[in-house]
Amino acid sequence: MHAQRRVTSKDVAERAGVSRTTVSFVLNDVPGVRISEETRQKVLRAARELHYYPNAAARSLASRKTHRIGLVLCQSPERIFVDAFLPEVLRGIGDVAQAQEFRVLLQSVENVAQSDTYTQLVGEKQIDGIILSGPRSDDSQLLALRREGFPVVLLGQLEGSEVPFVDVDSVGGARLAVEHLIEHGHKRIGLITNAPPQYTASAQRERGYREALEEHNLTYDRGLVRYGDFSEESGGRAMSELLEVVPPPTALFAASDLVAFGAMEATKARGLRIPRDLALVGFDDIPLARYVDPPLTTIRLPAYGLGAGAGRILLRLIKGEEARDTQLLLETGLVIRDSCGFHEGTTLERAAGGRGREVD
Amino acid sequence: MHAQRRVTSKDVAERAGVSRTTVSFVLNDVPGVRISEETRQKVLRAARELHYYPNAAARSLASRKTHRIGLVLCQSPERIFVDAFLPEVLRGIGDVAQAQEFRVLLQSVENVAQSDTYTQLVGEKQIDGIILSGPRSDDSQLLALRREGFPVVLLGQLEGSEVPFVDVDSVGGARLAVEHLIEHGHKRIGLITNAPPQYTASAQRERGYREALEEHNLTYDRGLVRYGDFSEESGGRAMSELLEVVPPPTALFAASDLVAFGAMEATKARGLRIPRDLALVGFDDIPLARYVDPPLTTIRLPAYGLGAGAGRILLRLIKGEEARDTQLLLETGLVIRDSCGFHEGTTLERAAGGRGREVD
DNA sequence: CCGCGTTACTAACACGGGTTAAAATATGCA
DNA sequence: TGCATATTTTAACCCGTGTTAGTAACGCGG
Numbered sequence: 001m002h003a004q005r006r007v008t009s010k011d012v013a014e015r016a017g018v019s020r021t022t023v024s025f026v027l028n029d030v031p032g033v034r035i036s037e038e039t040r041q042k043v044l045r046a047a048r049e050l051h052y053y054p055n056a057a058a059r060s061l062a063s064r065k066t067h068r069i070g071l072v073l074c075q076s077p078e079r080i081f082v083d084a085f086l087p088e089v090l091r092g093i094g095d096v097a098q099a100q101e102f103r104v105l106l107q108s109v110e111n112v113a114q115s116d117t118y119t120q121l122v123g124e125k126q127i128d129g130i131i132l133s134g135p136r137s138d139d140s141q142l143l144a145l146r147r148e149g150f151p152v153v154l155l156g157q158l159e160g161s162e163v164p165f166v167d168v169d170s171v172g173g174a175r176l177a178v179e180h181l182i183e184h185g186h187k188r189i190g191l192i193t194n195a196p197p198q199y200t201a202s203a204q205r206e207r208g209y210r211e212a213l214e215e216h217n218l219t220y221d222r223g224l225v226r227y228g229d230f231s232e233e234s235g236g237r238a239m240s241e242l243l244e245v246v247p248p249p250t251a252l253f254a255a256s257d258l259v260a261f262g263a264m265e266a267t268k269a270r271g272l273r274i275p276r277d278l279a280l281v282g283f284d285d286i287p288l289a290r291y292v293d294p295p296l297t298t299i300r301l302p303a304y305g306l307g308a309g310a311g312r313i314l315l316r317l318i319k320g321e322e323a324r325d326t327q328l329l330l331e332t333g334l335v336i337r338d339s340c341g342f343h344e345g346t347t348l349e350r351a352a353g354g355r356g357r358e359v360d
Numbered sequence: 361m362h363a364q365r366r367v368t369s370k371d372v373a374e375r376a377g378v379s380r381t382t383v384s385f386v387l388n389d390v391p392g393v394r395i396s397e398e399t400r401q402k403v404l405r406a407a408r409e410l411h412y413y414p415n416a417a418a419r420s421l422a423s424r425k426t427h428r429i430g431l432v433l434c435q436s437p438e439r440i441f442v443d444a445f446l447p448e449v450l451r452g453i454g455d456v457a458q459a460q461e462f463r464v465l466l467q468s469v470e471n472v473a474q475s476d477t478y479t480q481l482v483g484e485k486q487i488d489g490i491i492l493s494g495p496r497s498d499d500s501q502l503l504a505l506r507r508e509g510f511p512v513v514l515l516g517q518l519e520g521s522e523v524p525f526v527d528v529d530s531v532g533g534a535r536l537a538v539e540h541l542i543e544h545g546h547k548r549i550g551l552i553t554n555a556p557p558q559y560t561a562s563a564q565r566e567r568g569y570r571e572a573l574e575e576h577n578l579t580y581d582r583g584l585v586r587y588g589d590f591s592e593e594s595g596g597r598a599m600s601e602l603l604e605v606v607p608p609p610t611a612l613f614a615a616s617d618l619v620a621f622g623a624m625e626a627t628k629a630r631g632l633r634i635p636r637d638l639a640l641v642g643f644d645d646i647p648l649a650r651y652v653d654p655p656l657t658t659i660r661l662p663a664y665g666l667g668a669g670a671g672r673i674l675l676r677l678i679k680g681e682e683a684r685d686t687q688l689l690l691e692t693g694l695v696i697r698d699s700c701g702f703h704e705g706t707t708l709e710r711a712a713g714g715r716g717r718e719v720d
Numbered sequence: 721c722c723g724c725g726t727t728a729c730t731a732a733c734a735c736g737g738g739t740t741a742a743a744a745t746a747t748g749c750a
Numbered sequence: 751t752g753c754a755t756a757t758t759t760t761a762a763c764c765c766g767t768g769t770t771a772g773t774a775a776c777g778c779g780g
Binding site for chain 2: 735736737738739
């Protein structure tokens with residue numbers, strides 16, 4: 001049942017009638033070494049005929065490069081959110097890696113704080129660089145890796161840190177959402193955040209909300225702001241509170257779709273209707289946003305771009321290219337459906353840049 | 361900026377005052393070699409103090425084992441379905457692999473038929489075994505690997521093939537759904553499949569539907585059966601047709617949640633109400649099933665179990681343990697919500713085995 | 721014919737750890 | 751004490767590739 005003996009570069013060399021070194025030169029296109037066209041062809045043909053694949057272990061041992069990157073997924077409270085976009089993010093990373101002949105090693109981590117899972121990955125020289133999803137600032141492993149100069153890119157940002165990262169432009173996205181409501185005449189716009197304010201993304205979305213209001217000379221009213229905690233339920237509770245305020249808000253920006261769903265249910269439970277009695281805009285555009293009733297107007301995240309961007313930066317770091325533009329904020333897009341009350345026949349997407357095009 | 365020189369087993373040996381071989385014996389717990397407790401402790405301490413991690417490349421080169429498994433994701437028309445469960449499947453595979461100190465190498469493949477992507481993974485000796493998601497029977501790479509005796513496990517089955525696989529018990533799941541409707545008095549039960557009948561999963565779900573009917577002495581009426589093609593739209597079209605039949609069905613089994621959503625919309629569009637005018641049961645329990653209106657009663661897939669099962673079988677194959685029980689069908693569960701009309705206060709889950717317990 | 725630069729190729733060592741066969745040491749028994 | 755045997759430890763080679771330093775072949779001017 002066992003496979004036949006492996007084909008090595010020695011076999012290729014013999015078949016081509018040259019030395020092993022020459023084979024290596026040809027197959028790796030070593031710069032500075034000139035090989036006659038005839039020899040080159042002999043080697044390539046022999047390799048093809050023998051179905052030669054260089055042994056990855058031997059290669060990394062000798063070259064001290066693995067041609068692999070690690071993707072570490074840290075469990076976070078935003079599970080639902082992360083899960084919904086994981087396939088797209090993976091595609092983004094995978095495409096970029098594949099294009100440069102890198103492989104992706106996947107690792108999920110339950111408890112970032114104590115285990116040394118990814119330090120181990122690096123110590124064993126399993127990978128040349130690492131993408132860390134859902135980083136925390138109290139992560140000592142991360143600091144240690146940085147100190148050694150090991151290539152690291154974060155998916156999500158660590159405020160005030162100079163670690164390379166790729167993230168969504170949450171401030172801009174929130175502004176997009178709130179401006180949309182303002183432009184259509186709303187003056188009392190409530191906010192339910194996606195998470196407590198100590199979470200970066202939450203603080204940023206609140207900032208975008210505030211900036212949009214101030215730019216249009218509307219006052220930021222603390223009475224119209226509530227803090228969610230990821231869950232749908234928290235959205236429902238917060239909405240119930242906001243509906244008690246007099247006069248109540250005429251519109252709501254919910255800083256995550258899940259929170260928006262909770263708000264939606266709470267609103268309906270009071271016999272109010274969306275968008276007639278309350279205009280609603282969410283954030284994330286998770287897959288089910290278009291299926292709820294009414295379909296949710298929301299901010300779309302560039303999931304594929306996050307993965308691709310992180311991959312690209314990491315590969316640049318690995319190759320030692322100049323380390324500029326290593327912090328990347330990606331633009332979001334406004335997806336107009338029914339919950340905001342401004343759907344006009346076709347659904348429009350207005351990118352943060354201002355261009356509009358049809359979607360869905 | 362470069363990291364300090366790597367710690368090798370030689371360093372550990374020197375610090376412990378023994379030979380490199382002894383270090384290897386101790387760290388690998390080589391059977392048949394007895395090491396005095398004193399020496400063992402010296403070695404372990406030295407390794408700890410030096411933060412020694414054995415080099416993965418050197419180790420696989422010498423041992424001819426990579427301690428890595430490949431997970432190959434083939435693009436398939438059921439993208440939405442696969443995507444929704446990917447995180448759970450990954451968790452399943454990851455947990456099992458991690459427990460045995462294996463790593464997971466991820467690879468997505470656009471076009472299974474022509475590229476040699478995973479043959480390459482195997483040829484380069486990047487992995488010891490492979491899990492193939494969404495296999496196709498015309499996949500020549502797969503056959504070649506099998507011929508060589510390389511460990512392969514499929515996620516999804518290839519009918520009539522003896523290749524190891526893990527899949528959902530679609531027949532049982534469909535029976536569960538249809539029996540639920542029958543037990544509550546429905547006699548005219550329509551079926552919209554998830555896909556054209558040449559797809560294994562589609563044929564199996566239709567078989568479960570038919571078996572449930574026949575076992576309860578109801579006749580299988582071809583006029584009440586339509587074929588979907590994965591999409592929501594196809595569900596809507598099929599439903600419109602079924603509603604023209606006289607007399608129309610009083611209940612519907614939609615063999616995928618997405619198709620069920622389409623059917624739901626088509627039904628509502630005619631002014632009919634669910635579940636009053638049509639009882640509906642879906643299949644898959646994708647995350648948004650509980651959010652639609654009314655929340656969808658459906659069949660839950662054991663996503664984590666699929667991943668864990670595939671991982672377990674693959675690791676057994678890799679370790680050369682006896683190759684029995686390599687084809688695994690996992691049980692589904694009925695998740696009762698509102699669309700079937702039998703929700704009684706709390707939502708109940710009836711496992712295929714008959715046990716009931718609360719969920720959601 | 722010699723010396724000198726190119727060009728085309730190769731011998732030999734390195735990478736770091738697994739593993740076998742043999743050496744060193746400890747133990748048991750008469 | 752001497753010798754056989756069990757227990758620990760080690761020297762040496764292997765895995766398959768990259769890479770440096772060096773050799774052979776060739777051309778060319780003097």
